[in-house]
Amino acid sequence: MGAVCSDLLAEVRAFRAQHPQVRYVDLISLDIPGHFYGKRYPVEMLEKVAAGSVLKLPQNCVLLGVQGGMFKIGNYCFNDGDPDARRRLVPSTLKPVSWEAQPLGQMLITSDGTEAPITFEPREVLAQVLARLRDKDIHPVVAFELEFYLFDKQLLNGRPQFPRDPLTGDADDQPNMHIERLSRFSPVLDEMVEAARAQGIDATVITAERGPGQFEINFGHLADGLRAADWAALFCRSTRGVALKHGYRASFMAKPYLQHAGSGMHVHVSLYDAAGNNLLAADQQQALRHAVAGCLELRPHCMPIFAPNQNALRRYGGAVWVNWGFEDRNACVRVPESDPHNLRIEHRLASADANPYLVLAAILCGMEQGLEQQREPIAPLHEGHGSGIDFPLDMFDAVRAMQRQPQLREGLGAEFVDVYCENKRQDHLAFMQEIGGREYRWYL
Structure with missing residues (x-):
C-alpha cells in the first residue's frame, strides 16, 4: 500500500x-x-x-x-x-x-x-470477472470501437439537427462514408483525437460512417481490460466536451434518427494464456467455436446491458437475431480474418451508449461459459442466413430474462444483477410516465 x-x-x-x-x-x-x-x-x-x-x-x-x-x-x-x-x-x-x-x-x-x-459498481463488476479469468490462466486482450453522431449545437423543438459543414455552411444531411467528410470536419475531429490522446487513450483510426454526421473511432488493443473500458468511458466525456467547444453536440445515443444508421459499441476480444498462446486458436480453432457458442447462449439474457434504454432497443428495428459469422458485419458476433495469434471475436450487438465496463464483463462471461461447456454454436451466417437466436426487444421482458439467468448471476454477481435489473426497470417505468404528442394524436 x-x-x-x-x-x-x-x-x-x-x-x-x-x-x-x-x-x-x-x-x-x-x-x-x-x-x-x-x-x-x-x-x-x-x-x-x-x-x-x-x-x-x-x-x-x-x-x-x-x-x-x-x-x-x-x-x-x-x-x-x-x-x-x-x-x-x-x-x-x-x-x-x-x-x-x-x-x-x-x-x-x-x-x-x-x-x-x-459490489454493483460497474468497474468493480468487470474487475471481479477479470480476476476470476486470471485465476484460470485466461488473459483477455481488448479493443473498443465507438460510433457517434455530431449534431448542430442548437436543438429544433427538442430534436437534433444535422451539423453544419464548416466549409459550406450547409447541413451535412447526406448519409455517406466519404473521406471528404473527415476533411470538412477535421478541426473538431482532430481535436477530439488530440483530447483523447491527452487522456492516455490510444485513439487510432477514425472513419466517416453511414449516417449524416456520423463517425467511428477505434482504440488500440490492450492486455488490461479495465484500462480498455476506461478508455471508452473517458473518450465519450472528452468528445462531448470538444464538440461543444466547436459549436456542435456529440452524442452516443443509439438511434437518433429512425431513417439512418444507429451507433454501436464494437468490442474485439482475444484470449491468451500466460505464455502468450491464443486460447481461441486451440484444437484447430475449436475453442473459438466454443467461445462463440457461450456468447450466443448468454447474449439474449444480457440485453439490458447491451441495450440499456428504450432508444437503444430501437436500433435493432425489431428484426435482429443473435448470430455469428466469419468476416460478416451482419453478424452480432463476427470473427474477423486474422492469423492464429490474433484470432478474436468482434462483438457488435451493444449500443454506443452502453456501459463499457458492463458490456465487456458480459462478453467475457459468455466466452468463459463457452470454453467450459464446450458446446457447438449454431450454424454461422454463411451456412444459413436464417440462423440465429431470438432475444427480447421489450425492456421489461429483457430485465426478467437477465434476472433469472443462473450463469449470469454467478458470473456477474447476484447482487449486481438484482440491483442493475431493478435500476433498469425503474428507469423504464419513469420513461413511460409521459404522454407524448403522438399518443394524443392517435388516441385523443
Whole structure:
C-alpha cells in the first residue's frame, strides 16, 4: 500500500509541476447508466488523498437513474441512510482537460481494490470477472470501437439537427462514408483525437460512417481490460466536451434518427494464456467455436446491458437475431480474418451508449461459459442466413430474462444483477410516465 501511495503522490506532484495553472481536478467514476459522477477537488487536496487521506463518496451515487434521480432498490437508497463508501484514485489517469473554459484536470476513482468495494459498481463488476479469468490462466486482450453522431449545437423543438459543414455552411444531411467528410470536419475531429490522446487513450483510426454526421473511432488493443473500458468511458466525456467547444453536440445515443444508421459499441476480444498462446486458436480453432457458442447462449439474457434504454432497443428495428459469422458485419458476433495469434471475436450487438465496463464483463462471461461447456454454436451466417437466436426487444421482458439467468448471476454477481435489473426497470417505468404528442394524436 505504501508503494501505491508513493507512486500516486509522485504522479500528482509531477502533474502539478507540468500544469501549474490547474487549480482543480475532477475525480470521476461511472455509474450504472454510464454517466460520470464525482467531486471537483482543489489540486492541493488531491495531493493529500494521494498521500493516503481517505476518499469517500456516497455509495448510492452508483445507483442514479438516467435522469440523476434515485430509485428504491432493495435496501439501498431510502432504507440505508445513504452511507459513504471508500474510493481510490486510479493510477496513471490524472490528465489535463482541454475542452473547459478554465484549466482543469481529471482523474478516475473507483471502489474496486478498496477494503469494501461496491459490489454493483460497474468497474468493480468487470474487475471481479477479470480476476476470476486470471485465476484460470485466461488473459483477455481488448479493443473498443465507438460510433457517434455530431449534431448542430442548437436543438429544433427538442430534436437534433444535422451539423453544419464548416466549409459550406450547409447541413451535412447526406448519409455517406466519404473521406471528404473527415476533411470538412477535421478541426473538431482532430481535436477530439488530440483530447483523447491527452487522456492516455490510444485513439487510432477514425472513419466517416453511414449516417449524416456520423463517425467511428477505434482504440488500440490492450492486455488490461479495465484500462480498455476506461478508455471508452473517458473518450465519450472528452468528445462531448470538444464538440461543444466547436459549436456542435456529440452524442452516443443509439438511434437518433429512425431513417439512418444507429451507433454501436464494437468490442474485439482475444484470449491468451500466460505464455502468450491464443486460447481461441486451440484444437484447430475449436475453442473459438466454443467461445462463440457461450456468447450466443448468454447474449439474449444480457440485453439490458447491451441495450440499456428504450432508444437503444430501437436500433435493432425489431428484426435482429443473435448470430455469428466469419468476416460478416451482419453478424452480432463476427470473427474477423486474422492469423492464429490474433484470432478474436468482434462483438457488435451493444449500443454506443452502453456501459463499457458492463458490456465487456458480459462478453467475457459468455466466452468463459463457452470454453467450459464446450458446446457447438449454431450454424454461422454463411451456412444459413436464417440462423440465429431470438432475444427480447421489450425492456421489461429483457430485465426478467437477465434476472433469472443462473450463469449470469454467478458470473456477474447476484447482487449486481438484482440491483442493475431493478435500476433498469425503474428507469423504464419513469420513461413511460409521459404522454407524448403522438399518443394524443392517435388516441385523443
